[in-house]
Amino acid sequence: MSQEPYQIKTPAIPSGPEYYFTTDSGVDYEVRFGRKQDNILAASIVFGVLNEEFDQDEAGEYVVVNRGEMYRVMATVSSAIQMYMKEHPRMMSYEFTGENRQHEGDGTTQITARTRMFLRYVERIFGGGWKPVISGNTVTVVRTSMR
Numbered sequence: 001m002s003q004e005p006y007q008i009k010t011p012a013i014p015s016g017p018e019y020y021f022t023t024d025s026g027v028d029y030e031v032r033f034g035r036k037q038d039n040i041l042a043a044s045i046v047f048g049v050l051n052e053e054f055d056q057d058e059a060g061e062y063v064v065v066n067r068g069e070m071y072r073v074m075a076t077v078s079s080a081i082q083m084y085m086k087e088h089p090r091m092m093s094y095e096f097t098g099e100n101r102q103h104e105g106d107g108t109t110q111i112t113a114r115t116r117m118f119l120r121y122v123e124r125i126f127g128g129g130w131k132p133v134i135s136g137n138t139v140t141v142v143r144t145s146m147r
Helices: 068-085 113-126
Strands: 018-022 026-038 040-048 093-099 128-133 138-143
Touching: 018 068, 026 068, 040 068, 068 113, 093 113, 113 128, 113 138
Parallel strands: 040 093
Antiparallel strands: 018 026, 026 040, 093 138, 128 138
């Protein structure tokens, strides 16, 4: 299912780590990249909701919004990741961990719904030359060739 991404607000400095967008229903999202301390060519990807109305019980990046915008949100997250990749062409890996909701267990051995959703988009985001490696609830997408 192909969806048109929302308009993305890019960082003031093109190589910056934070991207923002707002859905049609007014939900504000952030897509953030963090470099690994032990490997500057590896980054963690975190994306989530910024609206205070969703912050009552869970951290914003792990909130379930459930407004029927999931596919367009994921298309926008995918676009933000691709924008970051274009600015950082030498990166060797990206890591995503989908945090658990209360009923999903501890996340050490089972893959959560968030991680499964991210996995569905790995090929669209990264294309050839990248391979997902799953460890517990973490997906590390590793470069297999320099295209």
